[in-house]
Amino acid sequence: MSDKNITSVLKETRQFPPSAEFVARTTVNATERDRLAEWAERDPDGFWAEQAKSLHWTKPWDTVLDWSNVPHAKWFVGGQLNASDNCLDRHVAAGRGNKAALVWEGEPGDSRTLTYQQLLSEVCKFANALKALGVEKGDRITIYMPMIPEAAVAMLACARIGAMHSVVFGGFSADAVADRNNDAKSKLVITADGGWRRGKVVPLKANVDAALEKSPTVEKCVVFNRCNTAVEMKAGRDVWWHDLVAGASADCPAEPMDSEHPLFILYTSGSTGKPKGVLHTTGGYLLGVSLTHKWVFDIKDDDVYWCTADVGWITGHSYIVYGPLCNGSTVVMYEGAPNQPREDRFWEIIAKYRVTIFYTAPTAIRAFIKWGDQHPKGHDLSSLRLLGSVGEPINPEAWMWYHNVIGGGRCPIVDTWWQTETGAIMISPLPGAIPTKPGSATKPLPGIAAEVVDKQGHPVPANAGGFLVVKRPWPSMMRTIYGDDERYKSTYWSHYPNIYFTADGARRDEDGYIWVMGRVDDVLNVSGHRLSTMEVESALVHHPKVAEAAVVGKPDDLKGEGIVCFVTLKQGVAPTDELKAELKAHVVKDIGALARPDDVRFTDSLPKTRSGKIMRRFLRDIAAGRQSTGDATTLEDLNVLAKLRADDE
Ligand code: PRX
Numbered sequence: 001m002s003d004k005n006i007t008s009v010l011k012e013t014r015q016f017p018p019s020a021e022f023v024a025r026t027t028v029n030a031t032e033r034d035r036l037a038e039w040a041e042r043d044p045d046g047f048w049a050e051q052a053k054s055l056h057w058t059k060p061w062d063t064v065l066d067w068s069n070v071p072h073a074k075w076f077v078g079g080q081l082n083a084s085d086n087c088l089d090r091h092v093a094a095g096r097g098n099k100a101a102l103v104w105e106g107e108p109g110d111s112r113t114l115t116y117q118q119l120l121s122e123v124c125k126f127a128n129a130l131k132a133l134g135v136e137k138g139d140r141i142t143i144y145m146p147m148i149p150e151a152a153v154a155m156l157a158c159a160r161i162g163a164m165h166s167v168v169f170g171g172f173s174a175d176a177v178a179d180r181n182n183d184a185k186s187k188l189v190i191t192a193d194g195g196w197r198r199g200k201v202v203p204l205k206a207n208v209d210a211a212l213e214k215s216p217t218v219e220k221c222v223v224f225n226r227c228n229t230a231v232e233m234k235a236g237r238d239v240w241w242h243d244l245v246a247g248a249s250a251d252c253p254a255e256p257m258d259s260e261h262p263l264f265i266l267y268t269s270g271s272t273g274k275p276k277g278v279l280h281t282t283g284g285y286l287l288g289v290s291l292t293h294k295w296v297f298d299i300k301d302d303d304v305y306w307c308t309a310d311v312g313w314i315t316g317h318s319y320i321v322y323g324p325l326c327n328g329s330t331v332v333m334y335e336g337a338p339n340q341p342r343e344d345r346f347w348e349i350i351a352k353y354r355v356t357i358f359y360t361a362p363t364a365i366r367a368f369i370k371w372g373d374q375h376p377k378g379h380d381l382s383s384l385r386l387l388g389s390v391g392e393p394i395n396p397e398a399w400m401w402y403h404n405v406i407g408g409g410r411c412p413i414v415d416t417w418w419q420t421e422t423g424a425i426m427i428s429p430l431p432g433a434i435p436t437k438p439g440s441a442t443k444p445l446p447g448i449a450a451e452v453v454d455k456q457g458h459p460v461p462a463n464a465g466g467f468l469v470v471k472r473p474w475p476s477m478m479r480t481i482y483g484d485d486e487r488y489k490s491t492y493w494s495h496y497p498n499i500y501f502t503a504d505g506a507r508r509d510e511d512g513y514i515w516v517m518g519r520v521d522d523v524l525n526v527s528g529h530r531l532s533t534m535e536v537e538s539a540l541v542h543h544p545k546v547a548e549a550a551v552v553g554k555p556d557d558l559k560g561e562g563i564v565c566f567v568t569l570k571q572g573v574a575p576t577d578e579l580k581a582e583l584k585a586h587v588v589k590d591i592g593a594l595a596r597p598d599d600v601r602f603t604d605s606l607p608k609t610r611s612g613k614i615m616r617r618f619l620r621d622i623a624a625g626r627q628s629t630g631d632a633t634t635l636e637d638l639n640v641l642a643k644l645r646a647d648d649e
Helices: 020-025 030-042 044-052 083-096 116-132 149-161 174-184 204-212 241-246 282-296 314-326 345-353 362-371 396-406 485-492 533-541 577-590 616-624 632-646
Strands: 063-066 074-077 100-105 111-115 140-144 164-167 188-192 195-197 200-202 220-224 238-240 262-268 276-281 304-307 330-334 357-360 386-390 413-416 450-453 465-470 500-508 514-519 523-526 529-532 546-556 560-569 599-602
Touching: 030 044, 044 063, 044 282, 074 282, 083 116, 083 149, 083 282, 083 314, 100 116, 100 149, 100 345, 111 116, 116 149, 116 241, 140 149, 140 174, 140 204, 149 164, 149 262, 149 314, 164 174, 174 204, 174 262, 174 276, 174 577, 188 204, 204 220, 220 241, 238 241, 262 282, 262 314, 276 282, 282 314, 304 314, 304 345, 314 330, 330 345, 362 396, 386 396, 396 413, 450 500, 465 514, 485 500, 514 523, 523 546, 523 560, 529 533, 533 546, 533 560, 533 577, 546 616, 560 577, 560 616, 577 599
Parallel strands: 100 330, 140 164, 140 188, 164 262, 188 220, 220 238, 304 330, 304 357, 357 386, 386 413, 560 599
Antiparallel strands: 063 074, 100 111, 195 200, 262 276, 450 465, 465 500, 500 514, 523 529, 546 560
16 A cells, blocks of 8 residues: 555536425435534434434344444344334335335336235245245345346345345356355355346356255255246255245244344455455344435435346345335336347336436446437436436546436436445435535545545545545444454454555545545456456466466456456467467356456566565556546546555555
């Protein structure tokens, strides 16, 4: 890490205040935001205690925050609640059972709507089925599903009986599923025969079959029939979802859980070793996601809300399932690709369901721009009133396009910064309370003590680059890395005493707005997906012909970052194009298609320091070809990042 202060020459000065009409209807206006922020600063425990009253607790808590065992926070200690009860029963009991909970559209064009009452009944049946299979409170359950309502049903059924789910994104390979099964010691896997993606069936069950060859702890596998494809059902192990629920009762009272009872594990990539199981617990997580969903999306009872993420990522957990359902919102869920059958599929969905709030990723926005304005312009997008962005820095040009072409110039944009580890949105505009600037996530939410600091932990001057940290615990923070408290401490809490290290570089401008620039560790952000260079390197060196490998990111107009691999081969191995293709396929098999290298370059040696560390900075320069992206802001960010990283190398 560098302690040098780097001056920025940021050019972006445009500001977009919310319209008077938006402000008139907003839940949190500027005055209210200031009041909340001041309150949270003065009396954090009192502030969070008051917010937590929005949840349904079956037993009140005794202590708001127990921070005695730093960095393992305990929130709302002594309190009891159930996440599934908060997302379902509560709304049905309040007479809102007939409101649409999930409005789902499959890629081939089939669709289903589940009301809160129907979703509750599906969840109860499936929870009873899980119990009948021997699932107990505290067990780990792997969910490897397409984007269908049953993915949410499975998650909520686990929550209902206190089993911890570990959702694995459907784009991961069989090997990646096995790794996660083994790390969590999963007892059961829930999957489907397949799911639709770009007109083809992704063979989920076949991947699970291969994974289960290497997953000794898994006893059973539940299979939902989504695509009617032929799958092998192993006697004594595999059971059809429809057979299980056919005889199951729709009565399954939600079991009260301690506030700190683990809700789920979600694996994410770090800069070293295998993916880590980020652990989230019940009370604090649910408060974080429901409160931020209410504030940031300014949610109203009549909103039709669509988050385009996959439930396999934290965005899907927090802003498709737990946050919006806890708030009783109507959630649109779409199974497939944005360009199937044509590049206007998203705009067709928005027009069809009269979507009012749309939350997507910069990498998708860049693809939309490339596909052309004719696609959104061919549909009625007038129902939209608010737009969101998540997953990576959004370049100002993409922001302006989103604002003008999708938002018709009238919709505020919430650029939301957060991480798998933070559980919920941390830095974002409250859309009716603050003018936005293209490319900035604006300010930390009330209660979130995020700052930009130098190597010593001191706040940096305006516009100087530094490290993004969080100085106080917050309810939805991760509690540990599953099974590895030491790694949790060293990864996040060893850079500064008692301060959470995000591994992102950022700067704060003269108005106090934060501009997140990207990772300062060896984590890549490929199409908004987190990948570790080490993971790709270790996949490569497992190949019998590879001696050594170094993997770096390079700027990519569509994906944000592309993956470039520098590979030295074992003696006598010929560096052929066929071998390049073989190595790319090898990485896909080991991790999944999302990790497919863009470029494999053979080299006789890798540049190293005298102590033997690979000098990634040089490799990044070579990989990038030092090309200008034509965007001064982005280039400046890259320079700042390079300097922030320099001391590590
Ligand atoms: O580098 C930041 C980037 O995504 C990382 C977190 O990735 P993940 O845990 O997969 O969660 C993604 C969805 C929350 C961060 O460390 N990131 C996320 N949102 C933004 C962002 N970078 C800039 N601006 C954002 N809005």
